[in-house]
Amino acid sequence: MRLFRTTQYQQRPITYKNTFTACRFFALVLLSCNALASSDTTENQSLFTTTSTSFEEVKSRVFSDPYSALPQYEVSRKHFDADGENLLLSHAKRTLSSNANFIELGTKHKLLQANGICFAGTWKINHISPYSGLFQARTSVPVIVRASVSLSGTKQRDKRAFGMAIKLFPNTQSTVTENIFLMHSLGGTKTQHVANLPMTNEPALGELPPFSQLLTAYRLESDLEEADQAFSGKNANARFRPVSHLAEVLLPNDEIANNVRQGPYWLKASLKPDTPLVNKDDFRDELSLQHYPNKTLTWVLSAANFNDAGIDKAQWQEIGEMTLTESVASLTCDTKLHFNHPAIK
Secondary structure (H helix, E strand, O other): OOEEEOOOOOOOOOOOOOOOOOHHHHHHHHHOOOOOOOOOOOOOOOOEOOOOHHHHHHHHHHOOOEOOOOOOOOOOHHHOEEOOEEHHHHHHHHHHHOOOOEOOOOOOOOOOOOOEEEEEEEEEEOOOOOOOHHHOOOEEEEEEEEEEEOOOOOEOOOOEOEEEEEEEOOOOOOOOOEEEEEEOEOOOEOOOOOOOOOEEOOOEOOOOOOHHHHHHHHHHHHHHHHHHHHHHHHHOOOOOOOOHHHHHOOOOOOOOHHHEEEOOOEEEEEEOOOOOOOOOOEHHHHHOHHHOHHHOEEEEEEEEOOOOOOHHHOOOEEEEEEEEEEEEOEHHHHHOEOOOOOOOO
16 A cells, blocks of 8 residues: 655644734635646656656647737736626636646636746756655656736735746656645735745745735635635645645656655745846746846755744755746736646645
């Protein structure tokens, strides 16, 4: 029998001075980021490096319709209902239940995380650790990543709740993907750059949302929490999205003794040191790879096990890196990309 060993998910109370219940919503943004990923690599000396036509097909669609000018999609509660239907709730449930790579939204744009930029790149684990699956050393798989902000504001003057949705293709013959979600803060922060904001799967609360967005926040909290509880049950935790399911992926020539699977509780992505920062007002312009040396950006991946003191006391171990080599802001990236959000088991 295949075993999977990880720490039981813990739901710790949110205690953040001068915050209010609407802030909890921004954790639920982790349930509503819509991104896609797929992958293609060539078999070489890596333990798990593959060739996948599925990646090329997905990438082709994502890069097929770039914008001539960046749009400014609005995230507002006025878009959450239509003809008596709660669109926000149905979209949130679809995000948790559908494994499709592309979807038809049924709306002009995403109800959350509406403005984004997409990338193609590689997830590479180059350090030995206790972890299995896609965290195992010498694993190299391609990814497609979507970086976005939760609400409407995309500029440096805005409070931007910045994060990334990442999908990996672990199988050469299948379009089935594995998804993870990392964010810097749930409420967002005003900052000149977003590239150097470290992201985790249990982000800090951050600042309060803009006053004009408070009613939107209340509505989002209610509907997205309902969707999360429908799939995660008593384990529902607005501030946390699991990553340990990546450890369950069985790789060719698996080296894990007795097939015991072990994954980290926390994952962190930090911009590779000495990367030059680009001063652009809109985060999508800032992250466009044309501005960086060799037209690449790399985030260092670090993992940690659970401890009772929380993520602030995590003992991080560097395990690898994610390097992005192509970027596009496109209509498909913003309106058709989709990936399934892992429920907490």
